[in-house]
Amino acid sequence: MHVPGLTRSPHARVELKVNGRSVELMVSHAATLLHVLRNDLGLNGPKYGCGLGQCGACTVHVDGVAARACVIPAHGVAGRSVTTLEGLGTRDRWHPVQQAFEDAQAAQCGYCLNGMVMQAAALLAREPSPGEARIRGELSGNLCRCGTHVEILSAVQRAALRMSKGADS
Numbered sequence: 202m203h204v205p206g207l208t209r210s211p212h213a214r215v216e217l218k219v220n221g222r223s224v225e226l227m228v229s230h231a232a233t234l235l236h237v238l239r240n241d242l243g244l245n246g247p248k249y250g251c252g253l254g255q256c257g258a259c260t261v262h263v264d265g266v267a268a269r270a271c272v273i274p275a276h277g278v279a280g281r282s283v284t285t286l287e288g289l290g291t292r293d294r295w296h297p298v299q300q301a302f303e304d305a306q307a308a309q310c311g312y313c314l315n316g317m318v319m320q321a322a323a324l325l326a327r328e329p330s331p332g333e334a335r336i337r338g339e340l341s342g343n344l345c346r347c348g349t350h351v352e353i354l355s356a357v358q359r360a361a362l363r364m365s366k367g368a369d370s
């Protein structure tokens with residue numbers, strides 16, 4: 202049945218890497234990267250918060266750069282390398298930022314955690330020893346409703362120290 206004004210979104214075949222694995226998908230032109238990661242690939246690390254690119258809950262890495270998956274069209278990452286929270290470390294060996302968040306108990310409800318960890322990990326990958334102001338600035342666009350900011354800051358500082366000492370990479 203044809204409904205005037207309601208057209209089906211065209212699809213495209215997209216090849217990309219997700220957490221180091223090659224993936225090939227048919228995606229709607231309207232589908233966001235977040236939708237495809239969560240609904241098609243079952244990767245629920247990235248969270249749906251605002252859906253507007255404003256809260257950071259959906260943060261992933263695209264070619265190593267922190268990006269908001271809720272506002273990136275899935276077809277826009279063709280040929281790129283996407284890392285989600287699931288691909289940051291392994292079950293046996295967490296990424297130092299993940300370990301630092303656990304050590305610092307830097308979560309209450311935990312909904313912002315994905316974004317905080319992914320944003321911080323991207324920062325430390327390019328700036329191993331950021332100062333407090335730099336960390337605060339980097340995470341200023343990641344919202345936490347519980348007010349866990351002091352513990353989050355402490356966790357990122359802890360991770361930076363650990364990584365700079367070469368305890369992990």
Ligand code: FES
Binds near residue numbers: 248258259270
């Ligand atoms: Fe993507 Fe809020 S859900 S920035």
